[in-house]
Every structure is written in structure tokens, then in C-alpha cells.
Amino acid sequence: MRRIAAKFVPRLLQNEQKQHRLEEFLAKNKMAVVPHPQYLPDLAPCDFFLFPKMKIKLKGRRFDTVEKIQAETQTVLNTLTKKDFQDAFEKW
Structure with a gap:
């Protein structure tokens, strides 16, 4: 096997x-950084409560x-009740 110069071996960065x-x-190329919040599931209960309920009720339907x-x-x-929302938040 042939030896390879160290400069050709990729280094792992921390x-x-x-x-x-x-x-x-980014500084060299004068690019702006847009702040983006970290995704936290506990801050988006609609992803786990509202959207699945809507998907179940609208699934298989066609709209013009x-x-x-x-x-x-x-x-x-409008069919969702206050209790539905309250139950969703209490589960968190």
C-alpha cells in the first residue's frame, strides 16, 4: 500500500x-445571518393535535x-370544542 502525504488526508473538525x-x-463574503429559532415540539402543539385531526376529517376529499x-x-x-384544545394542552 502506498503512503499518502498528510496534507491529502482530510482532518476532522470539532x-x-x-x-x-x-x-x-460569512464575514468574508458579507453574508447576513438570519436568526432561526430552535424547533421545540412542546411549543408547537398544533403539529401533534390540530393538523392530524384536520387531516383525518379532510382525507380523501376533492375540492375544485x-x-x-x-x-x-x-x-x-368550528367542530372542535374548547375541551379538545384543553385536552391537547393538558397532555403536554
Whole structure:
């Protein structure tokens, strides 16, 4: 097996080094960083409560216009009770 020069072997960067290199790159290229909040499931209960309920009730249906989709979605939302929402938040 042939020996390879060390400069051709990729080095693994630590997390701090990756962050530092990224910051240098962004500053060098004058790129703005847009802050993005971390995804926290406990802050988005609609992902686990509301959307699945709506999906169940609207599944398999066809709509001709956006207005019909909006009207049916509003109907589904109106069928949800305060207790449904309260139960969803108490489960967290």
C-alpha cells in the first residue's frame, strides 16, 4: 500500500472549529445571518393535535377551488370544542 502525504488526508473538525470557519466565511463574503429559532415540539402543539385531526376529517376529499378548501377547513375548525384544545394542552 502506498503512503499518502498528510496534507491529502482530510482532518476532522470539532464543532467549535466548524462554527468559527462558518463565521469567517460569512464575514468574508458579507453574508447576513438570519436568526432561526430552535424547533421545540412542546411549543408547537398544533403539529401533534390540530393538523392530524384536520387531516383525518379532510382525507380523501376533492375540492375544485381554494375557496371550497377554506370553507371546509373552517367547518372542521368550528367542530372542535374548547375541551379538545384543553385536552391537547393538558397532555403536554
